[in-house]
Amino acid sequence: MSAIALKYGAFDLQTDKITTTDTDVYSPPKNNVQADKLAGADGAVIVKTNFEPKTFTVAGRIRGSTREETEKLIDAFNTAMMQPNQAFDIARSGDIRRYVSTAQGIIISTSGHNTAGFSVDFMCPTGVASDTYNTALLSPSNVSTSTASLGVTVGGTYQAEPVIKLKINTLTGGTAKRITVTNGSTMRGVSVTRNWAAGDTIEIDCLRKTIFVNSVPTDYLGQFPVWVVGPGVIAYSDDFTARDVTIESIYVRRWL
Numbered sequence: 001m002s003a004i005a006l007k008y009g010a011f012d013l014q015t016d017k018i019t020t021t022d023t024d025v026y027s028p029p030k031n032n033v034q035a036d037k038l039a040g041a042d043g044a045v046i047v048k049t050n051f052e053p054k055t056f057t058v059a060g061r062i063r064g065s066t067r068e069e070t071e072k073l074i075d076a077f078n079t080a081m082m083q084p085n086q087a088f089d090i091a092r093s094g095d096i097r098r099y100v101s102t103a104q105g106i107i108i109s110t111s112g113h114n115t116a117g118f119s120v121d122f123m124c125p126t127g128v129a130s131d132t133y134n135t136a137l138l139s140p141s142n143v144s145t146s147t148a149s150l151g152v153t154v155g156g157t158y159q160a161e162p163v164i165k166l167k168i169n170t171l172t173g174g175t176a177k178r179i180t181v182t183n184g185s186t187m188r189g190v191s192v193t194r195n196w197a198a199g200d201t202i203e204i205d206c207l208r209k210t211i212f213v214n215s216v217p218t219d220y221l222g223q224f225p226v227w228v229v230g231p232g233v234i235a236y237s238d239d240f241t242a243r244d245v246t247i248e249s250i251y252v253r254r255w256l
Helices: 067-081
Strands: 006-008 018-023 031-037 044-051 054-063 086-092 095-110 115-124 135-143 147-154 163-172 177-183 189-194 201-205 210-213 230-238 242-251
Touching (some): 054 067, 054 095, 067 095, 135 147, 135 230, 147 242, 163 177, 189 210
Antiparallel strands (some): 006 086, 031 044, 086 095, 135 242, 163 201, 177 230
């Protein structure tokens, strides 16, 4: 493997003294498949799938100009690896992919006067990597009807849980009324009922499972939607008499 640019937290794992040579971080997490047997027939039907936390290994060598320098490098290496929940950043496809991980097994083996090998097992609880920046899922779009379907395209290789922002520009008939946002394909979504007014803002964070109205945490009904990779729809509905609402969305691409 050619040199890989990677770090664990602030600790560089690809330098002239510490060289990473191998990793299986590119393998996707294990997919647990639950199947129920068919009654009175051979075979089974898949009823549920979910990814396990991802484990991966990074291996390489530590080489100082002297034995003493190598020993100091090993100490620094071990200290860095003991920090939990760090960003494991690795260069991939001209970008950086981030696995928030914890080292759970460290092996250091000396192989010469001033050389040591290392192998570190990491565990990433979410099982997936993410970009280090947001990507626009839906550019600001105005809605003036009681229902709207807005097309989106999800990138990456894993489902998106975006932040969806709405601003009510104008409305009539906003007392004790409901706003609903769903995945237009699965119809899974959330709704908020309250007295609405022009200027109100709503932020739906599907990843953190929170809704804020005018920056205040707000109760809701339903389930936070997710969008699979590829084309999809953000669906909006309300029961106002009339409205002008701006909707936009951002997300972080994620990778298996």
